Amino acid sequence: MYKFFTLAILCLCVTSATGQAQPQATPSSPQGQLIHPVPPVGDLESAIGTLDAPCSGGHAVDPDQAMTQRVRGCGRDLQAAARAGSPSTGGGSGSTPASFPMGPCTSADFAAATGAAFVEMVATSTDACLDQMWTFDGDVQTAISPGNVMLIAAAIEVEAPDLLVNAERLRRMCYFYQIAFYHQFYQASVAYDDPTFAAAVQAMVTVGQQPELITVNPPESLLSQWLVSIDSTDASVQLMAQLQAVLERYSSDPAHEDDYQERLMAYRCLFSLARQIGNENNAGGVSSPWYSAVPPSLVAAVGVLALDTTYTADSEYVVLNALWVMNRFAFLEQGTRDAAHDILTQAYNLHLPYSGPWLRAVTDLDMQFDGLLYGGGSLDLVQIRADVMAIALPNEYLFDQGRLKFLTAIDLDVANQLYDAIQEVESQFYRKSGALEAVPGDTNEVLTLVIYGSPQDYSNYQPFLYGLSTNNGGIFIEGWGTLFTYDRTPAQSIYTLEELLRHEYTHFLDSRYLITGSFGEAGTLYQGNRLVWYNEGLAEYLVGSTRVNGVLPRGILLDRISTDSVRLTVADITSATYGSFTFYRYAGVYFEFLEEQRPDLLVALFDAMLGNDIVVLDALYATMANDPQLQVDYDGFIDAQIALLQQGTGLFAEDVPTVATPTTLANDNAGQVLAQLQSVLPGGGVFHVWANRFQYQFSETTPLGGQPIEDYRESTDLVLD
Structure with missing residues (x-):
């Protein structure tokens, strides 16, 4: 048996920084850096959305995409984190009581239920069962039909008057609304008419009107979920008195600042106020239902939180979000606008300079009032x-003759280690994709890495310095050629700084060398969410890049798949959208599978990207999604990899430390590299030289002798490494 091979070999010549530059007082920055403040993050970090949550960016062509608070998306992340009991600060538990009815269940079970049986299933299922409906498919569309939304509304109207007895049933029905209206926003195939919306809103109002909901000792689980669901259904504007009552209750007892659930409920009130007022202002301006409708007492209740100087590290985000609501109040009529201006000025004068609340007040005063202080004076x-840059990002390091720049709080040793990591990613990216030239229109010759010293610094300084959202683990702004992230500890994130940087750096390489057009741009391969799974899967896959072991499977992805009750199929992966984040791990492992067992499909995938051919790409997706044997092979690959992981017998990315970039290679060493390649590879190949990298391309025909092609490729890769 004979096989014809064409191998592209890439060898990199690199240089590293040899010293530390002095901090720049006024480093270059995107224009308008202070005119787009973003909502401060809350107390919760959703592990499943850490890398690229759709509500928080991850990859955006321009900053406006990253500044936009996506409707309902972040509320879903918060709810998922609360259920998982995964607070980023302050502890607390959101685990489901063991007495709840148990599964198993699937979205198909909800789709099959009708009438009273459907209502009962929603009202008595575990959250784990209800969570099945976050992953959108045809069964979910059936389950969240307008008719079922109306059925749940009718049930809530009946059960709400006996609120304490029915508290958990009501909570689950409210949770169903959160899921349903989330999909209504993201999925074009889900549409609710005005009567359906009105019924859902009225159901939320009915719950809010019950005197037992907001008391000294309320049914916290129901109240907390209801605060999310009134936002999901856009009912908040009819419930301002209840929102005020929740905020006043929080402020009435200093001990509430130390209570996770109390902070969460206050945050959800503020989140809904800020998002709803902002959205309605964008949609209708003076026609907003909030215009001339917010009572001074509600402004005052928010103001108490905005001016709280006794906050702790756990409760600071409540103060930040109260200030953000003041920013939103400034969109309203003059009386409310003046009151917000006054409170923001008080906050500027009251809070510690350069603290999170102080910078939040500065940012809001700049956006809404051109930096003018209430009563006179200006910022x-x-x-x-300049002061904040010196505090937050004091160091600048240059690599690769200035083509890679760090603006950062980390020291040079850490920067060198991160440089080594992204060199491994870059080398494997070029080898696997065969891409070397920038796509037409890409101008990101220089990449800037902005890395803060901690999550707190990222939260405090990023909105002020760059006007970007911080409810993410990192984000690549394609239009700026800049990647933003922060250092973190294992207690603060399941992903290390290096893993995050590897992931986001792949987005940079992908957008520069493979995908024509800007992220999300209409009329390109991005249109219609076509590249969602590909972008994130490739990034998750290349996190496992090594210098001498190729791209290794990642144990963390396989470990999470091993606990999934239902696995995504290839069809699920290739049609995934940012409505769910489960696909990240499956798409990453799918790339590993293609590399190991179906390199022909992987090559075809990269060729379609390089060719910028939508027709070819869609046909390839259809082929993969509808190939039963491919699905069987993929399932078997996952099972085999999980077995190796659990037995401790396989080699995984986590087992191989990052290797330092060689420092012995001289500049302009093309001849040295060519001689080395020809000593181990056939002669007569074509040697291409690019800036700081080389490609040696050759072909050979070789007998396999019954050896599987993937084994031959692996052994060849080892020689090349």
Whole structure:
């Protein structure tokens, strides 16, 4: 048996920083850096959305995409984190009581239920069962039909008057609304008419009108979920008195600041106020239902939180979000706008300079009032920004003759280690994809890495310095050629800084060398969410890049798949959208599977990207999604990899430390590299030289002698490494 091979070999010549530059007082920055403040993050970090949550960016062509608070998306992340009991600060537990009815169940079970049986299933299922409906498919569409939304509304109307007895049933029905209206926003195939919306809103109002809901000792689980669901259904504007009551209750007892659930409920009130007022202002301006409708007492209740100087590290985000609501109040009529201006000025004068609340007040005063203080005076924004840069990002390191720049709080040793990591990613990216030239229109010759020293610094300084959202683990702004992230500890994130940087750096390489057009741009391969699974899967896959072991499977992805009750199919993966984050791990492992067992499909996939051919790409997706044997092989690959992981017998990315970039290679060493390649590979190949990298391309025909092609490729890769 004979096989014809064409191998592209890439060898990199690199240089590293040899010293530390002095901090720049006024480093270059995108224009308008202070005019787009974003909502501060809350107390919760959703592990499943850490890398690229759709509500928080991950990869955006321009900053406006990253600044936008996506409707309902973040509420889903918060709810998922609360259920998982995964607070980023402050502890607390959101685990489901063991007395709840148990599964198993699937979205198909909900789709099959009708009438009273459907209502009962929603009202008595575990959260784990209800969570099956977050992953959208045809069964979910049936389950969240307008008719079922109306059925749940009718049930809530009947059960709400006996609120304490029915508290958990009501909570689950409210949770169903959160899921349903989330999909209504993201899925074009889900549409609710005005009567359906009105019924859902009225159901939320009925719950809010019950005197037992907001008391000294409320049914916290129901109240907390209801605060999310009134936002999901856009019912908040009819429930301002209840929102005020929740905020006043929080402020009435200093001990609430130390209570996770109390902070969460206050945050959800503020989140809904800010998002709803902002959305309605964008949609209707003076026609907003909030215009001339917010009572001074509600402004005052939010103001108490905005001016709280006794906050702790756990409760600071409540203060930040109260200030953000003041920013939103400034969109309203003059009386409310003046009151917000006054409170923001008080916050600027009251809070510790350069603290999170102080910078939040500065940012909001700049956006809404051009930096003018209430009663007279103005902010020196240029000096403030210079001061904050010196505090947050004091170091600048240059690599690769200035083509890679770090603006950071980390030291040079850490920067060198991160440089080594992304060199491994870059090398494997070029080898696997065969891409070397930038796509037409890409201008990101220089990449800037902005890395803060901690999650707290990222939260405090990023909105002020760059006007970007911080409810993410990192984000690549394609239009700026800049990647933002922060250092973190294992207690703060399941992903290390290096893993995050490897992931986001892949987005940079992918957008520069493979995908024509800007992220999300209409008329490109991005249109219609076509590249969602590909972008994130490739990034998750290349996190496992090594210098001498190719791209290794990642144990963390396989470990999470091993606990999934239902696995995503190839069809699920290739049609995934950002409505769910489960696909990240499956798409990453799918790339590993293609590399190991179906390199022909992987090559075809990269060729379609390089060719910028939508027709070819869609046909390839259809082929993969409808190939039963491919599905069987993929399932078997996952099972085999999980077995190796659990037995401790396989080699995984986590087992191989990052290797330092060689420092012995001289500049302009093309001849040295060519001689080395020809000593181990056939002669007569074509040697291409690019800036800081080389490609040696050759072909050979070789007998396999019954050896599987994937084994031959692996052994060849080892020689090349």
